[in-house]
Amino acid sequence: VIAVYKEVLTKYKPENIGMFGTSAGSGLTAAAMLKLRELNIPQPAVVGLGTPFIDISDTGDSYHTNQDIDNFLVTYDGLLKSIAKLY
Numbered sequence: 001v002i003a004v005y006k007e008v009l010t011k012y013k014p015e016n017i018g019m020f021g022t023s024a025g026s027g028l029t030a031a032a033m034l035k036l037r038e039l040n041i042p043q044p045a046v047v048g049l050g051t052p053f054i055d056i057s058d059t060g061d062s063y064h065t066n067q068d069i070d071n072f073l074v075t076y077d078g079l080l081k082s083i084a085k086l087y
Contacts, residue, residue: 001032006041014042022050030054056084 008017021029022034026049055063063076076084 002035002039002041005032005036005044009042014044017044018046018048019026019044020046020048020050022054022055026050026052027054033046044072052085053080058084 005017005019019029019032023025029047029049029050033043033047058076058081063080
């Protein structure tokens with residue numbers, strides 16, 4: 001992702017670039033943003049993360065805050081806990 005993004009930067013300014021991902025792709029997008037920051041490479045102007053599974057350790061509060069709003073697949077104790085263990 002970083003190599004491709006660097007190539008895109010040879011043709012476009014960061015303010016004209018967007019990076020988007022859904023599901024596993026959103027995790028990859030988030031990881032790419034952290035790596036770009038670490039490498040001091042200008043980040044794209046827009047980043048979109050669709051349904052990211054970023055908090056695999058269940059340390060944030062959004063799973064619990066939204067537990068009664070989201071369906072059982074999105075609760076940590078539902079499917080996500082099993083997926084996190086596999087990861």
